[in-house]
Amino acid sequence: MGIKTIQLEGNVVYAPITHSLYKAGDSENQVALAIPASLCLLSLLQHKGEIVSHSDLLSFAWEARGMMVSPNTVYQNMSILRKALESMGVSSEMIRTVPKRGFMIPAGFPVEFVYENEESISPADEVNMAMPAPVLHSAGEITSLPPGSAIPSAPAAVKKNRKRHYVYFGIACCMAFLITTAATRYLGNDTIPAYIAPDFSPLGNVKDCQVFRNYSSRDDAFFTKFIADKNVECGTQKWWYITNYPPSEEVSILRCSKELTASGSDKTPLCTSDFYSENGQQQ
Secondary structure (H helix, E strand, O other): OOEEEEEEOOOEEEEOOOOEEEEOOOOOOEEEOOHHHHHHHHHHHHOOOOOEEHHHHHHHHOHHHOOOOOHHHHHHHHHHHHHHHHHOOOOOOOOEEEOOOEEEOOOOOOEEEEEOOOOEEOHHHHHHOOOOOEEEEEOOEEEEOOOOOOOOOHHHHHHHHHHHHHHHHHHHHHHHHHHHHHHHHHHOHHHOOOOOOOOEEEEEEEOOEEEEEEOOOOOHHHHHHHHHHHOOOOOOOOEEEEEOOOOOOOEEEEEEOOOOOOOOOOOOOOEEEEEEOOOOOEO
């Protein structure tokens, strides 16, 4: 059974599906949260009373969506989240920082989960009714354990799913490599055009740098404007791969010394990455 909303202190409602906050009974006036900040809040709420480490938050809010960011980004998003919660009247003591370990929501903080087709359910009611406990699988999947099933500890569940994510990613990469290698040998290198990562398309040139963007609902104008606004200069790394996932405004740029190719080459491309947060700051 999926989570519909989560009530905080009985006065504020958090909607994880729409990544928003609003006063109880006033769903027309919502405060939108940045997706990473919203996912951090969801993770903390589902592990209330337990410390959620920086690495677990990074894995759930960014890596599961294909984004690699610095640990400092977690602190920035937690600051944004706290300000949003306090602006809605939520106690500033809701989210506590545990130095060098992570963040947590105190076990005694009043939280009520509202599931689809159900009324609000307090933590005490969940125990009395043997309500299935929600288990966090990924950024887009929230499921519940059937009654009577053993409930894994929160940190172990997150780490297990993160390992599973890496395994699936590694398998996918291996399969892609094997298929590409087989096609190259069968058709011959001359019959295969220069390879661009399958999720990217040419955007244009910045001086003598070739620029590619990921496939998404964004049009080319969004990426062109981003390059102009940030005054990104062409340097020694001539191949750029720009990534953005709507509705987030976060943008990452992978700049490489050579084009990313599927066939063998004398040297592996050397790449560096830059990440721009939703407020436009470079990480």
